[in-house]
Amino acid sequence: MVLLSFDIEEFDMPLEYKGAIPFDRQISISQTGLETILDILKKHHVKATFFSTVVFAENSKPLISRLLKEGHELASHTWFHSQFEEKHLQESREKLEEMFSTPVTGLRMPRMMPVSPQAVEKAGYAYNSSVNPTFLPGRYNNLKVPRTYFKEGNVTQVPASVTPNFRIPLFWLSFHNFPLKLYKKLALDVLKHDQYLNIYFHPWEFAEIKDEEFKLPGFTVKNTGNEMVERFDDFIGWLKDKKYNFGTFQEFQKNRQ
Template identity: 65%
Template structure:
């Protein structure tokens, strides 16, 4: 089973590199990317999960309603992308549910940041997909974390997928920078090992983010924009040709939980 997910958020990455980008432009870049994502998913008839900040959702209510109408899942990416307070866990879930009359079961923290399991549970989430089970200097130190879903107190943790050997993250940067044949090969091995592929992307990857004013390192925008659209479409078609199924994260984990209770 392949679980595609997208962190739909303000495109604030340039600020990490002393680039310039006002909020209106952050939202516009991500909006364009999300439109491209929804088109590709529709053309290929696959479902996905969208972890949205409240800021992005409030400013793009038409697109969020559109994705919900197509059977995709809406989950929380907290309130802001670059400013977090523990109270945002509950507040973001309630606001997304109020705005779009849907049930929000899942959470992904911005930048996959650590968060209190008790706080996530108290905020009413069923699952948290904020762990990359690998080691990246200065970012993650989760090399010994399980690669499969596991309960941590009252929260079902759903790690992002990594390779079977050396735990190479199969996240958005790998998708951009690896040859596509290699990414497919590593994905196939991970699918065979765990029974699922949990991979995540961002809407701004499907837009042109090569503007020098953003001051982004080349590895962050390699194969973005139109190249990303083509690679992503190719990947989905490859997966379907190999008879892999797609699901929203919430539906997959609900079924996983039922099977593992028996």
């Protein structure tokens, strides 16, 4: 099974690099990208999971309603993208459920930041996908974390996919910076070895973000915008041709119970 997921959030990444971007543009860029993503998924008849901050959801209700209507899953990306308190775990889940009348059973922490497993369980989540089980200098070292899904108390942890050998991460940066032919080979290796692939992206990757004011490093903006749309469309079509099934995290967890 292919687990496609998207962290839908206010596009505040320029602030990490001392760039400038007003809040309304943070939201509009992510909205534009999300609309593009939904169009591609609809074209290929595949389902995905969307981890949303409450801030983005409150400003994007028609798009959230659309993704739910089209059969996708809504999960929590906490309340804010760049601010976090432990109380936001439960509050964000309940707020998303209240706004959209849908069960919210999954969590992904912004920037895959660590979080207490006990707090996640207490907040009412059934699964958590907040670990990239690899080493990224300056970000995290998770080489001792299991590569594939495992239990933390009563919560299922579903790490992002990395290759069986050397734990090469297959997250969004790899998709942008690896030759697409190589990325496909690595994805195929994971699917054959693990029987599933868990990869994640962001809506702003599908929008035009090569703005000098953002001060983003070249590796973060490579193959974004129209290039990303073309690469992603090609990749999804390739997986479909190979007869792989796509599903939501809720479906994945149900199948393994």
